[in-house]
Amino acid sequence: ALPDAIEEVSQADQDAFNQDGLGYLADKARTLDALPSDAWEPDLAAFDALIASLAIEGMPETGLMQGSWLWVGQRALGSDAPTPVLDPPAYEIAFGEGDVQVRADCKRADGTYAADGGMTGALSLTLNPTTMQICSEDSQADAFLTALSQVDRFAIAPGAHTMQLFLPDGSVMSFAQAE
Structure with missing residues (x-):
């Protein structure tokens, strides 16, 4: 209790x-x-x-499908503040009906996902190999893609303008809804 x-x-x-x-x-x-x-x-x-x-017509199965999301920061376990992403529009994820599209700086990937929950719940992503471009030295593309492949939960804040993706090691990826 x-x-x-x-x-x-x-x-x-x-x-x-x-x-x-x-x-x-x-x-x-x-x-x-x-x-x-x-x-x-x-x-x-x-x-x-x-x-x-319960069936509500026109309602997406999960809040993940509410447009695309820009990666704005990542907080490591034990850290008080997230490390900001240098160029959020370069790191974007969009969820469809079981499929996912990812832009990681100069790289692109697609894949599938399974979510258990509407605005919060379990999440697993399976990304296909990315395009083979080599991004600039200051790119966060590889870190972004690696973190996405480890995500196990998600939470979308009330109002659906921010989302967090949680990794098993306790770190948290923060996203803002793209306009």
């Missing part, structure tokens, strides 16, 4: 959160994700079936 008040949270949990909030939450999410669906109240399988039965 979740605590109703801060007094119900152990000092060890408070200390762990204060030391590394994102890491603590990622660990808790993994613990909760590992629980079987019948460990939840209501049973998550029944809840998921109910949600899946």
Whole structure:
């Protein structure tokens, strides 16, 4: 059961959160994700079936499909601020119905993705080999493509103008919706 008040949270949990909030939450999410669906109240399988039965015409399956996204920064685990991307329009990702298009500076790639969730959830990307251009020395293309291939979760902020992609090592890629 979740605590109703801060007094119900152990000092060890408070200390762990204060030391590394994102890491603590990622660990808790993994613990909760590992629980079987019948460990939840209501049973998550029944809840998921109910949600899946709802159909809203014209609504994309996931918020990922709301246009294209520009990479604006990346925050490493334990870092307070993201490292900004030097040229965000050069690093773009667009999600279609199961397919993805990527621009990484002078390189282009396409591939597929699977998402479990509307505005937040699990995400896996499979990118095909990129075009073979060699970008400039200050290009972040290879770092961008490598990070994308490791993404395991996503979250789109309310209002759908910013998105975060999470990597298993705790780092976070930040995106802004392209205009």
